[in-house]
Amino acid sequence: MGPWLIFAPMCLNLTIYTDSNPSVRTRALEGALLLTNFPHLHLLLLLLVTLSNMAASMARTCCYASRHGSSILPRRTSLPLTLRSTFHLSSPVHDGLLFSLNKRGILKESFPEDAAQDRLPRLLQSGAQTVYCGFDPTADSLHVGNLLALIGLLHFRNAGHHVLAVLGGATAQIGDPSGKTSERERLAADAVEANTRSIRESIQRIFTNHEVHFHDGSKKLGTVTVLNNLSWYKDRSVVGFLSEAGRHFRMGTMLSRHSVQSRLRSADGMSLTEFTYQVFQAYDFHHLNQIYGCKIQLGGTDQLGNLMSGHEFIHKVSGEEVYGLTIPLVTSSVGDKLGKTAGNAVWLNRDKTTPFELYQFFLRQPDTSVEGYLKLFTFLSLAEVERLMEQQREDPGKRLAHKRLAAEVTKLVHGKEGLESAKRCTNALYHSSVEALEEMSDEELQELFREAPFHEMLLEPGTTVIDACRLVKAIPEGAKGYRMVSEGAVWINHKRTDKPEQVLIPKLHILSNGLTLLRVGKRNFYIIKWLGL
Template sequence: MTSQTTADILATQSNDPTFDNVWDEIVYRGLVHVSTDTEALRELLGGEPITYYCGFDPTAPSLHLGNLVQLLLLRRLQLAGHRPLGLVGGSTGLIGDPRPTAERVLKTREQTAEWVERIRVHVTKFIASDGANALRVVNNLDWTEPMSAIEFLRDIGKNFRVNTMLKKDAVSARLNSDAGISYTEFSYQILQGLDFRELYRTYDCVLQTGGSDQWGNLTSGTELIRRTEGVSVHAIGTPLITNSDGTKFGKSEGNAIWLDPDMTSPYAFYQFWLNQDDSDVIDRLKVFTFLSRAEIEGLEVEVKERPFAREAQKRLALEVTSLVHGTDATQAAIDASSALFGRGDLTALPLDVVDAAIAELPNATVDATTTVSQAMVATGLVESLGAARRAAAEGGVYVNNERVSDESVAISTLALAGGRAILRRGKKTLAGVTIVG
């Protein structure tokens, strides 16, 4: 695999030339769950360059899987010649978008500012910052902080109707809960509407994108601009990415897939994509890769005719992990995946990659005197020492891909550098051990 960074991959991206209009391509890719006037949007995106934006709030130190959908949509529109604005929410991050369940804990100004910078770096990583339609990053604190409370209430708040605001999904859910909702979070949709108007006035921005769960906030902006400027602007809500049981991936649900390698390792990131269900993988390829329609259709045939080969999942994992983490980290993840199951050299893997793999497996920390059989029990590979002895006698116990016949040997004598060991029972059942002392 040729060594490439995200910047290198960015330079090779292109939209599928078999689509006459980028609108048709994003519809094909399933990126439009809800929108304003579809015919007007198709005409708009097929015409002269427009300015469009998406906002990213610093509610965590990293962006995640759901944000990547927006970043890739911004990139596709940029490749079609349109001008992207990436908004980082220095002010909205201080307020907090209302969740359906409970009030957010407000972050300090210092922490919010630190996370704003981290989010800015993420945004600039995936969208080109050079050329005639280079990315421009803006911070809504720049126009919100100077505004007085009187200005906010008279000039902005006057244009919003409380009965309409109460109908927003998150607001309605909170009103019907024991938690209720504070005026602070209730006002969030007004602030997001103000952002759209500011970007319309300053940059002639006429389109906002966001997740479909943000639709109420997106339309707050379109409505404010209609009322105060007398023009119609547009919004696109993308579908939420969910797991097989319909649960959303995100920080609120505790199952976020982060873009920061310190929060989700490249190995874990790669495994997430590799483990996609056959029923989901083609949709994921459409949303998260720049593979052409023809390539995706070819992989769809593979899923139907040779599902056991998992070619679509392998290509998905390769493409997305390379984009986010570069090809070197992706190759390390691939090598680790092969080595764990005896198809590669575990000793050649860097310690951080081994640790990332162990973190994704059932694992235990043991001392240097622990035997292989004790380690198997500690990690849950077997239920008892007797079961460990039987498995070893049958030839089904491996430590770092070497078959172990004497389960009473200290596992530290078989460990990799750094005191790590990968236990395997049979062909596919794995666990990890970290040895201390």
């Protein structure tokens, strides 16, 4: 016999015989099965855990009888947690917040299994609750995938509940393995700190924009608190933390998580650092539950295992009933997850994705996606979404639904000024609007034409078209450059010019904001800011 035959029952013994929860014992069996590939041992272990469950059930019944006399009445027991629980609601709560979020497609799964059917809706209706969602600052900006989580928090806040946005200043240094095929590069502490500051500002901006532009004032909003989980870890010792929290986690349960199993099967495997991530996220939930009374956690569908770890940890430590809700992952038109790892992120900070680029991202969504995105990313009522889609079907060419989607999201992320900037850039680039060019700031022009060189030039009297082109090195020297202008290869402020010796004329070649947009060929742009006007 190999050592596996001795080790497998030992792993089972860690939980099967010491934990009274049948779902925990079952997941311990799953963990032990990872240690062996022998089919006949699977049958033996299955028989073992079944007998253990029966024994534990009889023990609970006997204990209950001894405490309550000879009349044995069955007690209501909680349903075991499941890895996949489709979000559905029973008829008594068809007018509540959860029902509305489910109809919009914002909620994907819930746990415990019956949370959405009975207990959680009643909890939300009983008074203001506290809801949290975490964001690891592994980059200096959140992206569109994170925006959906923020919108989920905003819906809860709009309904009068208190929301916590938790920045993972500690957990970002560990790295979440969920959905990853390899371990993240280690981030330096100062980089995480800088990322945390940037993301905090972004979250506060979005919550402010929602309050200013989307809240009608008819209902009192819940509070918003932005936290950094580093604040409750920085003074903890490793030994103290493991002594307090580590004893409540079972290896079999942790090994059974999908994020762990998929990485263990990979060529690179999984480091101890990544393996402990679920412990830290679980402790975050516990800390927020104890300090802020938080009973609800939001997370992406790829976070379900981490959310379950938090639920189980709190249940063991305090017996408090808490809940987890997942939101769908935002994917590209071909089904790829949008995000940092995939390299296709659409960012929420202006210096990484401009208001114009964000606007265009949603404006260019395929027709098949626009209705779903209106429900997910905007605060329009479902009736208004249906009216928009009806108008779109009547006249698809106007693309009214796409434009409304792009406008609503851009205004939420960048405010009214950001939306106006996006529209100016759209008109300047795609509608050749000179008026839009004149209204644009230097910053907007540089954002719109990111690759275009930006030059500040002193306007000398008698400066000609060919002079301007040569000053910014837009054309070759000599006869070839002269010929390019003569043959109409140069455009100034969206107008073709074929007179090299023409002196620059204000309001024609130089806009009222002192700018000239020069284009040579189809894609080569140059921006000139004239000084001394």
